[in-house]
Amino acid sequence: MMWQFPVHLAVCYVLTPQVLAERYYSQLKNLRSSTGTWDRDFAPNHTSYQVFIEKFVADLTIEADINFDRYLSPDYYPVITVAGAAVPYTAGKPAVHTLALGGNPSELLVRTIPVEVTPPEKFGPGTGHDRTVYKLIVRRQSDFQAALLPTRLKFEDDLYNVVQLRPAFKAMSKTILYNGLVSYGAKRLRLQFACAPPAAAIAEARTKLLQSGGDNVDAWVDVDPSGQTDFTVACTWKEQRHSVAVSVEEMVDLGKVDIDLEAIGGLGEPKAMVDGTGWSIIAKDDKVKLVAMFLTEGLKLDFE
Structure with missing residues (x-):
């Protein structure tokens, strides 16, 4: 007689804990340009804009506002680049960068300006999701007057x-x-x-x-x-x-012109220096009014 005993198989699962790194916040609080009309209001999660400029301007200034409250310390403030150039800034202030648009005033200019927000080196290598690139498509109309x-x-x-x-x-x-x-x-x-x-x-x-x-x-x-x-x-x-x-x-050759200096306001008389390079005056007040006079007639003096 054979005895049958139930057999229970124990299956062991080894659970490996996973730590998911928090995604770096790389969105701007605001973005604007020194001139031009934008096709829509700025929104942090919208990354493409058209900027229309009707009159010729040689330069365009971009200002990026950072949401500083989203970062634990200044060590984690984002790196801002505009058209490939790193833009320095201080806490509480926008990142401001001016660039030459180039082109000819008599021709239509279309140029894409990338504004990139990336984590600093202290944050680590990060991933593609830790960076945001805003694209400004600038259209400057021809301006024949310019x-x-x-x-x-x-x-x-x-x-x-x-x-x-x-x-x-x-x-x-x-x-x-x-x-x-x-x-x-x-x-x-x-x-x-x-x-x-x-x-x-x-x-x-x-x-x-x-x-x-x-x-x-x-x-x-x-x-x-x-x-x-x-x-x-x-x-x-x-x-x-x-x-x-x-x-x-x-210009007048001052070495060949006779010049005198007069002080106004009850001050002492100016005394010419021995070497002829200037005058010395003992002033009794904070402000001294001086009048330079040519003793040679017919000459103008630009006195600064």
Whole structure:
């Protein structure tokens, strides 16, 4: 007689604990540009936007607001890059980056600018889910008026000195009048003037038309014997014209001019230094008003 006994198989499961790392928060609180109309309001979880710019701008500034409350310490603040360039920022402040858009004012510009938010090195290697890339598709319309603004205006003399213009020249500026000072004793001036293609550059000096190289003029001009040399430069395209006037005056050789200095306000008389390089004044008040006077008639003094 055979006895049958029930057999129970014990199955053992070995449970291996798994630790799931928390996903890094890589969304921005806000994102904006210095100019342009966005196709929609910013939302942290929406990553693609179109930015429409109607008038020509050479540069665009991007500002990214970080949600600092989402991070335990500054060591875990995200790394922000705009168009591949890392953007530094401080706690509580936006990450601000300005970039040149490039392109020609007379042509439509379409450019994609990526704004990337990634964890810092202390967070570890992370994964693709730990980063967010916002794409700004910028469309800048052609602006034919801006195409007539000069891109370069520079003078230097035959003594190898650069003429300082007032106001200082900035590319694509709408300024139409400049003044400059040329070194005493200079005999010739070199003009370098340029426009953005397809505009053509033209220039006149002392009523004489200078030779143009198409979109630029690079020419030497004799200094006017009167001490003041006047220029007219312009960018032209399709019967449109933007003109700029420049007046360059010769500086006075102060070593050959007799100058006196007078203090106003009951102060003591200024005393010229022995070496002739200046004056000394004992002031009794916080502010001193000085008046510089040429003892040589017919001369102007730019006193700073």
